[in-house]
Amino acid sequence: MSITLTTPVKLLSGVGPSKAAALKRLGIETVDDLLHHYPTSYYFAPRYGEPLVTGTPGTVVGIVTSVSGSSWGTPKFTAVVDTSDRDGYTHVTWFNGGYLRNQIFKGSRLMVSGIVDRDGGFTNPAYRVLKPSETPDPSVLNSVTYPVTKGITSREMSRLMLAIPRSLWWGRSPLPEALWFIHFPENQQCVDTARRQLKYDELFYMQLALAVQQAKRATVGPNVVCASTPADTTKYFPFNLTSEQMSAIGDIDADLCSGRAMNRLLQGDVGCGKTAVAAYAAILVAMNGGQTAILCPTEILARQHYETFKKYFDRAGVSVSLMIGNPPSDCKQIWGSDIVVGTTALLNPDRHFTRGLGLVIIDEQHKFGVEQRAVLRRHGNPHVLVMTATPIPRTIAMTVFGDLDVSSIKELPPGRLPVETTWHYDCDEAVMDRLHVELEAGHQVYVVCPRIEALNDEMRAVEEVVEEYRRLSPDASVGVLHGQMSPESKRLMQNWWTYPSDLGRILVSTTVVEVGVDNPNATVMVIEGAERFGLAQLWQLRGRVGRGKDQAYCFLLSDTDSQDARARLRAMETATSGFEIAEQDLILRGPGDLLSTSQHGLPDLKIADLVADYDILLEAREDAQNLVRRNPDLSGHPEMRAELVKRFGDYLDLGDVG
């Protein structure tokens, strides 16, 4: 049998059913998977004869002067080695070393290597019993540690690697040497070089995939090319746009008129006014004969956007419909309007926009996956504008969203006061006093609970919280909103909440208010069990208040001991921008959470770390982009192209041209 990269590992000699099962648990099914199962650490035995330093690797060679624990059944085995070259004795202990009584005797010539103990000896070191004439070679004691599982050891893993024919290692572009040395390095420097090369390689191909994707999209004409842009935007909005809103609008103008499909991410803190920018884009497309779909993550948000857009669009003379759940009977009219606002129902592939889908706006992008973005692309090649208020750390912007152009709004509309944020152990007097002052002024209060039912004794159920606030504020009216309510009651609750009133109101809810909901009259946000929320989510939640001209307050309630949670709460008290929060969040959580495959559709990284290897990411990105700029279809680089198709064929949909 000739072995290829796609050969199942179970066909390799020495791999029986149980080993194959163990490998499978590690995600290794083919020879190619095996080659890319990288070690996590290495041990390089230093030269012998050097002084031993506690806590660092050391090697000694000498004659065994005594052994103990060699009687049957005693697992611990110790040997004293006369290391005459160092003018002393070294004590060596192996736990579970009973078997050594048959290998190491008084008088044996022994080489051991490992991390030096506090008392200058070794515990469980690597060893070799030397023949009398043998020249000691410490490198035979080098070892490699792989991620393993029950049923396979690191040593067996190395042996399997060796069973892969050399021709496969070398036949495998583009980095055969790095691949070899990552498994069989001669020294640490060799590991470092190989690791860096493989990281670069991994990030380079990822960035190449993104750059090719971007270039490819640019070659297909958009459904709608905008010929004209309005000279004056002021007539659409009841306020003057901020300069950053204007500059985002400038980017969008340029995209929509460029003859290429827009693929843009609009990011900016909650409340910075992304909706108006989106509305502008929709108006522009409508002026040029195209339709716009506005996709919202929740019904509540869809309804709210619908109301807001109606106000803007009436001024612009543009028609707008709401599409939630099952289409009503007269849906002809809906699919013919200039703008259709809705939830994922809009993604259904049998939806027909009668005049052609010119633009897709996706609000709160982080709630959607690439698949959904891809579904939308079935409607030809619409312009796409995605919006997010969860500011994206630089690394993520370059990877998950690496194929998007980015506009950022970094300022809030004028007159906004920062939300005064404080962390309290519980709903204490300071919190209650503020609450009552605000309620008496006719303002509204959000109380957010982490989950809908008390799953353990710590968390009170939402209803209990409602009761508590009814008791604490008998004059206020208290409502409740959570994900398990019927759409109808949600809608009623939403109306109750947003409709102006002289009465102070409290809305107790789960995180359904997290995204988008806009009520400028709300001035207090109380977050119960604040330790249970991630930083980005806390930031989002807090963004629900401080949207009007009045000073707003956020109370984070938590008596947590967790260091991480306390760090998050402190960050919330002091951070002044969502961008700061995003970077902090990435550090506290690691990129894993933000980078699930379902979100970006790219293969997982095997060796590079987007945070730690940021400099390599930058280099790889620049190289990939330069290359694609010069040669968008990579026709001048057939090998690179083949490799790209092999790794990213599914993602790129490139199979046809590979």
Ligand code: ADP
């Ligand atoms: P987000 O970026 O979080 O989606 P919104 O678009 O919902 O923010 O805007 C938040 C609030 O700010 C809304 O009430 C909106 O009417 C208001 N707003 C937006 N732009 C401006 C502006 N330039 N001047 C004053 N208010 C604005």
Ligand code: MG
């Ligand atoms: Mg919004």
